[in-house]
Amino acid sequence: MDLGLKGRIALVGGASAGLGRATADRLASEGCKLALWSRGGEALEKAAEEIRAHYSVVVATIAGDATDPATAAKVAWQAERALGPIDIAILNAGGPIASEATKTDPDEWRRSFQLLAITPIELATALLPGMRSRGWGRIVSIMSSGIRQPIPELAYSNACRSALAAWLKTIAPEVIADGVTVNGVVPGRLDTARVAALDKARAEKTGSTLADVRAQSERSIPAGRYGQPDELAAYVTWLCSDLARYQTGTFVPIDGGMIRGI
Ligand SMILES: NC(=O)c1ccc[n+]([C@@H]2O[C@H](COP(=O)([O-])OP(=O)(O)OC[C@H]3O[C@@H](n4cnc5c(N)ncnc54)[C@H](OP(=O)(O)O)[C@@H]3O)[C@@H](O)[C@H]2O)c1
Numbered sequence: 001m002d003l004g005l006k007g008r009i010a011l012v013g014g015a016s017a018g019l020g021r022a023t024a025d026r027l028a029s030e031g032c033k034l035a036l037w038s039r040g041g042e043a044l045e046k047a048a049e050e051i052r053a054h055y056s057v058v059v060a061t062i063a064g065d066a067t068d069p070a071t072a073a074k075v076a077w078q079a080e081r082a083l084g085p086i087d088i089a090i091l092n093a094g095g096p097i098a099s100e101a102t103k104t105d106p107d108e109w110r111r112s113f114q115l116l117a118i119t120p121i122e123l124a125t126a127l128l129p130g131m132r133s134r135g136w137g138r139i140v141s142i143m144s145s146g147i148r149q150p151i152p153e154l155a156y157s158n159a160c161r162s163a164l165a166a167w168l169k170t171i172a173p174e175v176i177a178d179g180v181t182v183n184g185v186v187p188g189r190l191d192t193a194r195v196a197a198l199d200k201a202r203a204e205k206t207g208s209t210l211a212d213v214r215a216q217s218e219r220s221i222p223a224g225r226y227g228q229p230d231e232l233a234a235y236v237t238w239l240c241s242d243l244a245r246y247q248t249g250t251f252v253p254i255d256g257g258m259i260r261g262i
Helices: 016-031 042-055 071-083 108-133 153-180 193-206 210-219 230-238
Strands: 009-013 034-038 058-064 089-093 136-143 181-187 251-254
Touching: 009 016, 009 071, 009 108, 016 042, 016 089, 016 230, 034 042, 034 071, 042 058, 042 251, 058 071, 071 181, 089 230, 108 136, 108 153, 108 181, 136 153, 136 230, 153 181, 153 193, 181 230, 193 210, 230 251
Parallel strands: 009 034, 009 089, 034 058, 089 136, 136 181, 181 251
Antiparallel strands: none
16 A cells, blocks of 8 residues: 655654654655654664665654753754655654652643643644645654543643643644644553553552563553554554545544543
């Protein structure tokens, strides 16, 4: 199936690892040119080198911390300077700290809101005018099941990502007539360093072994296992394709049946 992505220019956040890296690989396999963004360093450069070597596509890297208010404008500018007008923006970075919902901290709220809401909103806002004027664009946000079903101890994530979802849902109808779609994916538990770190923290807190925590977590998923990053990346790539041009304003779970609500 031709997804119509060859030659498209994609900016992928959190691209050095996990879900962002898997998405970068999938988009590269469809012939996209890539601007990979994360805080930078060895892992990001290694990802770029591997993708260039494997898919023979142009890959640029951009270092920037999504908790820094100056980052969104810098990333948008550097990505377009390196590769030209951005067609596809994958809004993604790391997750916030875990915390009991009744024990949150104002500074951590500010940091998490910048990471999970303000930076992606500013990034999309910077890229949307160009996408609209060219009559084609894709914004896909990697979110969390917490926007559908709050996750205990991930209060910052549940709340800040819900704000982002509300903004994305607000802009989707405003830009679809210009050929720009705006969607999100809602991961349940996919096998990445982030999920491993959360499991480790839970094991330490409860005095269980890491293996027991993971086994219990997997039993709560009807599919009986954690998902693989590519199982999300494949769907994100579909959302970026020309074939998905009529799909906008949606937030689709990729969760092995974990979210029980309709
Ligand atoms: N995996 C899941 O099942 C799952 C479930 C629900 C939600 N999520 C959310 O989905 C997103 C991606 O998760 P993941 O599992 O792929 O995580 P991951 O494996 O930890 O990867 C996170 C990526 O984001 C980058 N990053 C981290 N902090 C950043 C920052 N402040 N600014 C810019 N980039 C940053 C990291 O690279 P550098 O270290 O190079 O910066 C890395 O490339 C996270 O927000 C996570 O909370 C994941």
